[in-house]
Amino acid sequence: MVLQRARNAGVSTCLCISVEQKRINEVLALADAHDDVWASVGVHPDAAAESLDWIEANLSHPRVLAVGETGLDYLHDITNEAKLRQQQAFDFQLQLALKHRLPIIVHTRNAQADTLALMGKYPEVEGVLHCFTESWDMAEQALEMGYYISISGIVTFKNAENVREVARQVPIERLLIETDAPWLAPVPNRGKDNEPAFVADTAKFLAELRDTSLSALAAQTSANFNTLFKPS
Numbered sequence: 713m714v715l716q717r718a719r720n721a722g723v724s725t726c727l728c729i730s731v732e733q734k735r736i737n738e739v740l741a742l743a744d745a746h747d748d749v750w751a752s753v754g755v756h757p758d759a760a761a762e763s764l765d766w767i768e769a770n771l772s773h774p775r776v777l778a779v780g781e782t783g784l785d786y787l788h789d790i791t792n793e794a795k796l797r798q799q800q801a802f803d804f805q806l807q808l809a810l811k812h813r814l815p816i817i818v819h820t821r822n823a824q825a826d827t828l829a830l831m832g833k834y835p836e837v838e839g840v841l842h843c844f845t846e847s848w849d850m851a852e853q854a855l856e857m858g859y860y861i862s863i864s865g866i867v868t869f870k871n872a873e874n875v876r877e878v879a880r881q882v883p884i885e886r887l888l889i890e891t892d893a894p895w896l897a898p899v900p901n902r903g904k905d906n907e908p909a910f911v912a913d914t915a916k917f918l919a920e921l922r923d924t925s926l927s928a929l930a931a932q933t934s935a936n937f938n939t940l941f942k943p944s
């Protein structure tokens with residue numbers, strides 16, 4: 713099974729990400745059933761028009777470590793009305809993160825200035841920019857705000873030099889690694905459905921890119937996860 717393959721590949725902890733209300737019970741059930749799986753609760757920018765009322769009640773679930781994923785995605789030509797809705801949903805989830813003292817998982821694409829502006833409204837909130845594909849300039853500003861940068865399998869793709877540029881420079885104590893499963897399987901499994909076991913391939917690639925050992929990188933990114941998300 714997927715989880716056993718992850719464990720065999722050396723993946724010690726999984727964080728199962730919520731993106732919409734429809735599947736939150738599946739997310740929480742997975743985390744309830746497995747000691748090495750945790751959960752987040754939130755609404756993805758693509759679903760920002762949906763209800764947000766259900767989020768807060770689920771934040772007290774004992775397996776929930778974070779709010780999100782939330783954020784802004786302007787990749788496809790979207791209307792000003794849709795952008796505003798995304799901003800309101802992101803702002804609301806930042807407020808929940810602040811209120812419940814939980815870190816936030818931020819999705820951002822083609823929306824650098826607006827994302828940073830909203831993050832800057834809540835300086836006490838910690839979090840991560842997940843599946844990072846934006847500029848080093850944005851990464852630097854997020855790092856200054858105390859955020860972590862999470863690198864997905866994209867870093868192994870031939871045309872992803874901008875992601876490699878960021879992945880080389882993020883301070884090791886602020887670096888996280890993720891799958892963004894089921895999308896973006898890293899080389900050598902590119903094109904397949906992604907799954908947690910493949911994060912080991914991304915880690916190996918990153919260790920070589922940063923000229924460090926896989927064991928050192930794995931130990932540090934696991935420690936970073938524990939510092940930010942505080943599983944217990």
Ligand SMILES: [Zn+2]
Nearest residue numbers: 781819842843
């Ligand atoms: Zn995302």
